[in-house]
Amino acid sequence: MIGLRRALAASSVAVAVALVAAACAGPVAEPVSEETDGSASAAADFLEQYADDGRVVRTDQGGDTVSEGQAYGLLLAVAADDEETFDEIWEWTTTHLQRDDLLLAWRWQEGAVVDDQPASDADLDAARALVLAGDAFGRDDLRQDGVALGEALLDEMTASTEIGRILLPGPWATSSPHAYNPSYSSPAAYAVLSDASGDARWDELASGSRAATEALLDVNALPTNWATVAADGSVAIAGSASGEGEPGYGYDATRTSIRYAESCDPADRAVAARIAAALPEGDELPAELDSGAGAVTSDQHPVAYAARAAAYAADSSTDAARDDLSRMTETAVATPTYYGDAWSALAGAMLTDDVLGGCPPLEAATSAAGASSSAADGFQDPVAPAAASNATPEHISIPAIGVDSDLIGLGLGADGWIEAPADFDAVGWYENGVVPGAIGPAVIAGHVDSPTAPAVFYDLPKLVPGDTVSVSRSDGSTADFVVTGIQAVEKDSFPTESIYAPVPTPELRLVTCGGAWDPQTGHYVDNVVVTAVAA
The missing domain is CATH 2.40.260.10 (Sortase)
Structure with a gap:
């Protein structure tokens, strides 16, 4: 029976x-x-699967840990309302990754840091998470840590250009033309940190990052994984951080529309909406495209569907966005990976819930459902x-x-x-x-x-x-x-x-x-x- x-x-x-x-x-x-919240559930599931005593483990990539993963863990601990796990992740991060200048070393493996260069997307996400956790858990210590980490990022990983202040991928990119990764920029994070610190450079960074990304989309309809921004404000697509290789839309670039779609500024959402028209349609979306939107793989990945969902949502195509969120979940279930599960959980929180301080484009529909939910x-x-x-x-x-x-x-x-x-x-x-x-x-x-x-x-x-x-x-x-x-x-x-x-x-x-x-x-x-x- x-x-x-x-x-x-x-x-x-x-x-x-x-x-x-x-x-x-x-x-x-x-x-x-x-009362169950979908984004909280997905966040808790990721933490249970990948967080081990404060270390977020890339289980399918050799068991190492990167600052990006620690930052994702911090954001998802906020989404899950899990103060204990947040503290564990932040303690491990400060013990093993935080440098003397407060920035986070990128990669740790087998008991030691193996690459001490910081990555600005990880530091930005971590600073945002710390401020949000300070507010959510009533903790001034976390809020202060977030403001301090954000200030270190502003000092060492931003540059002023004719197009505005831009986010550098790391301190190594201070020479013009600067390496630029459009998916590292997070308008919602800029806003959270601006409100917490009062530092005008955050608003400058929001304006400059948007201008640089808009200029990139003028050059190429899809954001590429990498680009360059010169001191005179000129923008060009690039094949890699070093400039070598063929430009493409892949696991980095896909995050661009997600980060811009959750912004409370309509000008940022317009950036995400521009991307919608350039993406191929259909039930099966390749994980990676070339710069002209042609498939370069038959693989599918949750972050690609999350990105198209974000672009559709920003473009007010809510039904199409919801369909892609469903495909995102199905793909993550069928082929679980650290990166796929992270972005499946993050995209759910960023696009459907305001728990991470943004203005999610699908929040209204989700909230309406919550108000009318029943035992059925x-x-x-x-x-x-x-x-x-x-x-x-x-x-x-x-x-x-x-x-x-x-x-x-x-x-x-x-x-x-x-x-x-x-x-x-x-x-x-x-x-x-x-x-x-x-x-x-x-x-x-x-x-x-x-x-x-x-x-x-x-x-x-x-x-x-x-x-x-x-x-x-x-x-x-x-x-x-x-x-x-x-x-x-x-x-x-x-x-x-x-x-x-x-x-x-x-x-x-x-x-x-x-x-x-x-x-x-x-x-x-x-x-x-x-x-x-x-x-």
């Missing part, structure tokens, strides 16, 4: 759900309280659907595996477990969660087998991307979905927050048991989770 038990998750976001029975046991879904959509704080519906799901059809079944509601019993269907061939939907076809990840579960024979979801692992799922509803409508992925996860370490992360579009999670049978517990050791998105 199937049962779903609630247990507090480490992030305090939620409740883990478990399938139990003679045939199936383990975490399946994560219904969360109405308590998995998250989702983007509000276009129209409310009281429809309930009645029937599911999955032609590829021959499933054609009525749906029964699964609720919580007095013991805190979701009630199981009495029939091994019955399929149930978690009726205290998202209704299939409504905004968010709806959960449908079924048995994989019974004591005597295969059960209704026995062939669920045979589904492949492109297969279809249809859910008929009581109002006569049909919610159609397309399978995008399938994964087997260990129940003991079920990644609830990534699989059931808030999404801004209707999605489906089909769940059963799988993996090896454990005769000691009488259960399977894994869950099989199929992800599907609205067709």
